[in-house]
Amino acid sequence: MDNDKKNIDEISGVETTGHVWDGIQELNNPLPRWWLWTFYGCIVFAIGYAIYYPSIPLINEATKGVSGYSSRAEVAAELQAASDANSDLVAQLASIDVADIAQNEALQRFAIAGGASAFKVYCSQCHGSGAQGFVGYPNLNDDAWIWGGAVDQIYSTIAHGIRYDQDEDTRLSEMPAFGRDGILSAAEIRDLANYVRSLSGQDHDAASVAAATPLFADNCAACHGEAGEGNQDLGAPNLSDAVWLYGSDTDAIASQIQNPSHGVMPAWLDRLGDVTVKKLSVYVHSLGGGE
Amino acid sequence: MFIRWVGVNECMSISGEPLAPIHDVEPVNRRDKQQPLYTARKKIHPKRAEGTFRRFKWFVMAITLGIYYVTPWLRWDRGDYAPDQAVLIDLANRRFYFFFIEIWPQEFYYVAGMLVMAGIGLFLVTSSVGRAWCGYTCPQTVWVDLFLVVERAVEGDRNKRIKLDKDPLSASKLLKRVTKHSVWLLIAVSTGGAWIFYFADAPTLAMAFLAGDAPQVAYMTVGILTATTYVLGGLMREQVCTYMCPWPRIQGAMLDEHSLTVTYNNWRGEPRSRHQKRSAEEGKSIGDCVDCNACVAVCPMGIDIRDGQQLECITCALCIDACNSVMDKVGRERGLISYATLADYNHNMRMAMPDGYNAIQPERVRKPDGRLSDSVKHTNIRSILRPRTIAYFVVWAMIGLAMSYHVANRGRLDLNVLHDRNPLFVTLANGDIRNGYTLKVLNMMPEPRTVRVTLSGLPGAEMSLPGTSGHTVDVFYIDVEPDMLKSQRVYIRVKPELLTDPVIGFDFIAQDIFGSERATYAARFEAGDR
Numbered sequence: 141m142d143n144d145k146k147n148i149d150e151i152s153g154v155e156t157t158g159h160v161w162d163g164i165q166e167l168n169n170p171l172p173r174w175w176l177w178t179f180y181g182c183i184v185f186a187i188g189y190a191i192y193y194p195s196i197p198l199i200n201e202a203t204k205g206v207s208g209y210s211s212r213a214e215v216a217a218e219l220q221a222a223s224d225a226n227s228d229l230v231a232q233l234a235s236i237d238v239a240d241i242a243q244n245e246a247l248q249r250f251a252i253a254g255g256a257s258a259f260k261v262y263c264s265q266c267h268g269s270g271a272q273g274f275v276g277y278p279n280l281n282d283d284a285w286i287w288g289g290a291v292d293q294i295y296s297t298i299a300h301g302i303r304y305d306q307d308e309d310t311r312l313s314e315m316p317a318f319g320r321d322g323i324l325s326a327a328e329i330r331d332l333a334n335y336v337r338s339l340s341g342q343d344h345d346a347a348s349v350a351a352a353t354p355l356f357a358d359n360c361a362a363c364h365g366e367a368g369e370g371n372q373d374l375g376a377p378n379l380s381d382a383v384w385l386y387g388s389d390t391d392a393i394a395s396q397i398q399n400p401s402h403g404v405m406p407a408w409l410d411r412l413g414d415v416t417v418k419k420l421s422v423y424v425h426s427l428g429g430g431e
Numbered sequence: 432m433f434i435r436w437v438g439v440n441e442c443m444s445i446s447g448e449p450l451a452p453i454h455d456v457e458p459v460n461r462r463d464k465q466q467p468l469y470t471a472r473k474k475i476h477p478k479r480a481e482g483t484f485r486r487f488k489w490f491v492m493a494i495t496l497g498i499y500y501v502t503p504w505l506r507w508d509r510g511d512y513a514p515d516q517a518v519l520i521d522l523a524n525r526r527f528y529f530f531f532i533e534i535w536p537q538e539f540y541y542v543a544g545m546l547v548m549a550g551i552g553l554f555l556v557t558s559s560v561g562r563a564w565c566g567y568t569c570p571q572t573v574w575v576d577l578f579l580v581v582e583r584a585v586e587g588d589r590n591k592r593i594k595l596d597k598d599p600l601s602a603s604k605l606l607k608r609v610t611k612h613s614v615w616l617l618i619a620v621s622t623g624g625a626w627i628f629y630f631a632d633a634p635t636l637a638m639a640f641l642a643g644d645a646p647q648v649a650y651m652t653v654g655i656l657t658a659t660t661y662v663l664g665g666l667m668r669e670q671v672c673t674y675m676c677p678w679p680r681i682q683g684a685m686l687d688e689h690s691l692t693v694t695y696n697n698w699r700g701e702p703r704s705r706h707q708k709r710s711a712e713e714g715k716s717i718g719d720c721v722d723c724n725a726c727v728a729v730c731p732m733g734i735d736i737r738d739g740q741q742l743e744c745i746t747c748a749l750c751i752d753a754c755n756s757v758m759d760k761v762g763r764e765r766g767l768i769s770y771a772t773l774a775d776y777n778h779n780m781r782m783a784m785p786d787g788y789n790a791i792q793p794e795r796v797r798k799p800d801g802r803l804s805d806s807v808k809h810t811n812i813r814s815i816l817r818p819r820t821i822a823y824f825v826v827w828a829m830i831g832l833a834m835s836y837h838v839a840n841r842g843r844l845d846l847n848v849l850h851d852r853n854p855l856f857v858t859l860a861n862g863d864i865r866n867g868y869t870l871k872v873l874n875m876m877p878e879p880r881t882v883r884v885t886l887s888g889l890p891g892a893e894m895s896l897p898g899t900s901g902h903t904v905d906v907f908y909i910d911v912e913p914d915m916l917k918s919q920r921v922y923i924r925v926k927p928e929l930l931t932d933p934v935i936g937f938d939f940i941a942q943d944i945f946g947s948e949r950a951t952y953a954a955r956f957e958a959g960d961r
Binding site for chain 2: 282
């Protein structure tokens, strides 16, 4: 490197920068004009941009910029605009009875859309993202309803929950633990399980069914009905249909008689408010099994 | 080397021989004189040309500009439910209208087909007639031509413009400059303005635009296109073609020795001489070129076609016009500069300079009377008919025919069915298996239609619609608004004993109740393992 005098490349006759890599010299040609002007343009733009927008990072935050722009405020404004656009529908939902929503098509569409998104957030953890349910968590697509499938009944269930002791109006039902509490013997429970299977036309042991007939009338019919048709007022499931919350094989039914599982669902009215619960009710009702 | 003449555009008479006017002009973009990129551009002052190709270019300019400016204002009646603009890209509603054709977004493959046709069309045009796109129809060429017309009208032709550039600033110069740039800007604004009319109802948008009520994007689009038109067409001109456009670079791969290119026929032009009589008296061999530089003066790209084919040449053919008028004047045959193929050029060149010679012998291509020899090959239009171009044309036409056939026979009623995936199926209280579907009925006609939906191939199936408390039906009707899509949820339930397989295929059938058109969708009924 020789910085004292100008280095001229022999071949091109152009001055070099004096930098040499493996014998290759760098020519000191000026930059193309279009490039140079683009570069200056970018500098001017950058200065304006840095003044107008938040840009220069400081220790705890960045400069605000004269525009006061923030992406959070932009999102907030968009959310506000969306909620303003729907404020009319929300007001209608707040004042209408949940059973009457179906008469207003626009309102129902709005409620179903809102209910679907609320369902994904609050309900899908137990009932599944398609409301298909799991063992112990009812499938909401079918037409078997323990506490009733009319939209106002669904509203009541969502609003106050099931066996949720913090809500005074909660749905409450408890089946005695016939085995654990020694009301029935193991053999009687097995007979009863066969009897329950016979109600829905499943394979069963005829002798057991005969033996359990009086047992069912004495112990079960009060809540589940003479034919096992269930009672929605009491939250007693229908034992004669094809839908089973805890399974339909003899062992599962016997286990439920021995020491029943009782699901708990929280009350949502205080947490989500009336409008969202209405939306959820309409949505669940729309899944295909609503009564 | 160019000899500088003091007089410009003035009839020279050297050694008593009348010659064509000599133009004091330098081809600023000539390869060996090309400036480095960091130096300022040397301005080109193209002289006005007269002749066949110039007239053809005026004609093409009128057609292309006419199409561009007028198209959005053409009306086409589509009834009460669709816009009446003949060509409309309705981005908001995602529809493209082209006279009798309406395209929905899912029919975008037509646009893809058009692009393929445009690509193959460029192959076809380039391999047959060379860079005709560049020379005649490229918007850059057309608008530069238009801007040059304005420049000439305001400031005069080449020599006056050169003089004006050199003159010190005066009131009249300022007036000319302001007038020129104002007209340019006016053209630029109307160019940008015409563009937006393709995207909305033109009369409505025009009124809203003038009243200041048009959408912001309209003003921005007009602003950007005004800037690009003014800068690219008025200020940058040939630099766009030489430095920015990729097309000239692609040419090389597409041209072959049978493609038409603007060619200086040096086999009859060389050795060029400004003093033909004197040279003849001295017994020197002389070609047809009188070295008047007329071809350079008219060139909008600032090149000398006599240097041979070069990237900068857009084949606008104005040099042909310029040279032909000179040839007429000096009493020679036209076509010293002409459209020619490389193959013909090479043939003639071999005649003029056979093996063993190292200079062109123009007398070898002439008959004793001075006319061109009969064995000289003149390129004619038949040169574009050859296997390569025919193959391109066949492919191009086949795509066009296939698309036309498809457009003519495409359905205007469509049915798409989405099967519920979560849950795939539901067991109902009575043991029936239920599947849920979302039907999407597309009415692609600009009139309301009622569609009858039925099932086929699923024994024992009962349909029900939401909100009807499970009331089952065998058929239902959907009213679809004009040119719209309608979604409808449908449940299908089947008795479990009828379900023999875990998955059963069946068809949804949608039928226009007043027309014959029907659409089917092959759907599946999921029954689970049983």
